[in-house]
Amino acid sequence: MKKRAVALCGITVLTAAAVVTPAAVADPAAAPPRATPHGTPHLTWKKCGTDDRPTLQCASLAVPLDHGNTEGRWISLALSRVPHTAKTSQGPLLVNPGGPGGSGLSLAGFVASSLPAKVAAQYDVIGFDPRGVGRSEPALDCAPGHFDPVRPPSVPGTPAIEQRQKKRADAFARACETKYHDVLPYLDTVSAAKDMDLIRAALGAQRINYFGYSYGTYLGAVYAKYFPQRVRRLVLDSIVDPEGAWYRDNLDQDLAFHTRHQAFMAWVAKYDATYKLGKDPAKIEAKWYAMRDAVAKKPAGGRVGAGELEDTFLPGGYYNGYWPQLAEAFSAYVNRKDTETLVAAYETFGEVDAAGDNGYSVYTAVQCRDARWPRDWHRWNWDNTATHQKAPFSTWNNAWYNAPCATWPVPPLERADITNDALPPALLFQATDDAATPYEGGVKVHELLRGSSLVVEQGGGNHGITLSGSACLDGHLSAYLATGKVPRGRGAADAVCRRQPDPKPPATREAAAPAAVNGASLHRLLGFRAP
Numbered sequence: 001m002k003k004r005a006v007a008l009c010g011i012t013v014l015t016a017a018a019v020v021t022p023a024a025v026a027d028p029a030a031a032p033p034r035a036t037p038h039g040t041p042h043l044t045w046k047k048c049g050t051d052d053r054p055t056l057q058c059a060s061l062a063v064p065l066d067h068g069n070t071e072g073r074w075i076s077l078a079l080s081r082v083p084h085t086a087k088t089s090q091g092p093l094l095v096n097p098g099g100p101g102g103s104g105l106s107l108a109g110f111v112a113s114s115l116p117a118k119v120a121a122q123y124d125v126i127g128f129d130p131r132g133v134g135r136s137e138p139a140l141d142c143a144p145g146h147f148d149p150v151r152p153p154s155v156p157g158t159p160a161i162e163q164r165q166k167k168r169a170d171a172f173a174r175a176c177e178t179k180y181h182d183v184l185p186y187l188d189t190v191s192a193a194k195d196m197d198l199i200r201a202a203l204g205a206q207r208i209n210y211f212g213y214s215y216g217t218y219l220g221a222v223y224a225k226y227f228p229q230r231v232r233r234l235v236l237d238s239i240v241d242p243e244g245a246w247y248r249d250n251l252d253q254d255l256a257f258h259t260r261h262q263a264f265m266a267w268v269a270k271y272d273a274t275y276k277l278g279k280d281p282a283k284i285e286a287k288w289y290a291m292r293d294a295v296a297k298k299p300a301g302g303r304v305g306a307g308e309l310e311d312t313f314l315p316g317g318y319y320n321g322y323w324p325q326l327a328e329a330f331s332a333y334v335n336r337k338d339t340e341t342l343v344a345a346y347e348t349f350g351e352v353d354a355a356g357d358n359g360y361s362v363y364t365a366v367q368c369r370d371a372r373w374p375r376d377w378h379r380w381n382w383d384n385t386a387t388h389q390k391a392p393f394s395t396w397n398n399a400w401y402n403a404p405c406a407t408w409p410v411p412p413l414e415r416a417d418i419t420n421d422a423l424p425p426a427l428l429f430q431a432t433d434d435a436a437t438p439y440e441g442g443v444k445v446h447e448l449l450r451g452s453s454l455v456v457e458q459g460g461g462n463h464g465i466t467l468s469g470s471a472c473l474d475g476h477l478s479a480y481l482a483t484g485k486v487p488r489g490r491g492a493a494d495a496v497c498r499r500q501p502d503p504k505p506p507a508t509r510e511a512a513a514p515a516a517v518n519g520a521s522l523h524r525l526l527g528f529r530a531p
Contacts, residue, residue: 098214241441258391431460
């Protein structure tokens with residue numbers, strides 16, 4: 001489950017401080033104000049608005065590094081808020097974009113501006129950077145420049161390539177241990193969920209509303225498992241299969257991304273008049289793999305090798321709004337030997353900046369700690385070789401992304417069981433052709449959360465489907481947040497919405513539709529690599 005973290009948009013440095021702890025201190029003058037999980041709020045909000053989000057406010061919150069030892073080290077979480085404006089509030093709505101490793105600070109403003117005004121006005125929309133992420137402290141960066149080009153090819157065509165990639169993964173795990181050995185044992189989903197409950201307490205709320213995308217669905221489900229009495233409303237969009245966390249989920253994802261890549265090839269074939277790559281999707285796909293072989297031997301512009309090419313095209317598996325720009329880069333390289341357009345696409349979609357380094361460090365720390373991974377590299381080689389034979393698009397790229405978990409220095413925890421029959425009705429959203437979190441995960445969580453309702457986008461392939469322009473999906477979301485009512489139906493899905501249309505090449509459209517604009521805005525916040 002990959003996450004390419006995007007840079008924060010317009011969030012100023014957070015200077016306000018508040019602290020929450022399960023234990024009181026004897027000398028209140030020696031430390032910032034503290035509250036118990038049942039106490040009064042002590043957050044101090046300061047203006048940090050932008051031109052797009054003028055009402056945005058920011059604060060920070062101190063929480064124990066180890067929730068079992070409140071006398072030990074404390075860390076800080078960065079928070080953002082768009083306050084409610086209605087006379088009557090429905091309380092805080094915590095939002096999370098996924099990852100693990102994704103920043104939620106900017107998501108608060110997006111959600112508040114994308115919901116119907118009457119609905120958004122009833123909530124304090126709260127964004128937060130989970131422990132280790134972004135503006136929270138400490139912010140992890142195990143190995144700056146780990147993804148700098150040009151990396152060895154992902155597909156281990158020779159033992160030497162495999163060893164080079166294995167050494168890179170092992171070195172990353174060692175670097176994390178060297179820099180953050182005292183923090184790594186406490187970077188996990190359960191700890192993040194307990195942080196959320198301290199955020200709730202600091203907000204002075206008896207219960208929270210929660211809206212999570214991708215990995216954020218797992219975080220929300222784990223929070224609900226630990227604190228079911230604290231959940232008022234729960235929205236999960238593009239849902240992680242909790243029973244596959246995380247090794248099996250990644251193998252399942254490889255197959256789904258390959259299928260989604262083939263859908264992109266079919267789209268390119270449909271617009272042969274624009275891209276001139278042919279009308280046969282299979283032959284176009286062969287041209288794409290020939291391009292990968294070519295840049296493996298001679299990186300485009302000295303920067304885009306085979307791994308960087310995969311990084312560039314992988315976002316198209318998350319969001320089809322990127323297809324036109326990716327197709328143009330593909331066409332330019334194949335038909336005109338134009339490397340500049342391909343390099344520009346890499347810089348837009350594949351290049352990893354400092355925020356991406358941070359996101360990957362947290363992603364790895366959380367997933368390696370959350371659940372068991374094979375320690376025997378022969379198992380990794382066997383499973384990924386077999387999967388690559390069926391899905392050659394990104395299997396090995398994904399394997400190396402997760403390979404530090406094979407030698408992670410911190411023992412794994414037992415995977416969380418999210419089965420829950422103590423919640424109010426939750427609302428789940430899932431596209432049938434989602435590659436990052438395949439459809440089966442949505443069905444599984446619908447079964448595990450008793451009383452939940454599942455809304456399906458039939459034929460949809462994007463990852464993150466609400467607040468992206470679908471009146472049907474957003475109608476169910478808005479009704480639930482306004483009234484708490486969920487649709488009820490028979491069968492696996494309680495409601496079905498038609499999929500959003502695929503994009504068209506720039507030459508065939510007059511202007512981007514509002515849905516496309518909103519979809520692009522959302523996916524910039526979710527990042528490109530995500531559960």
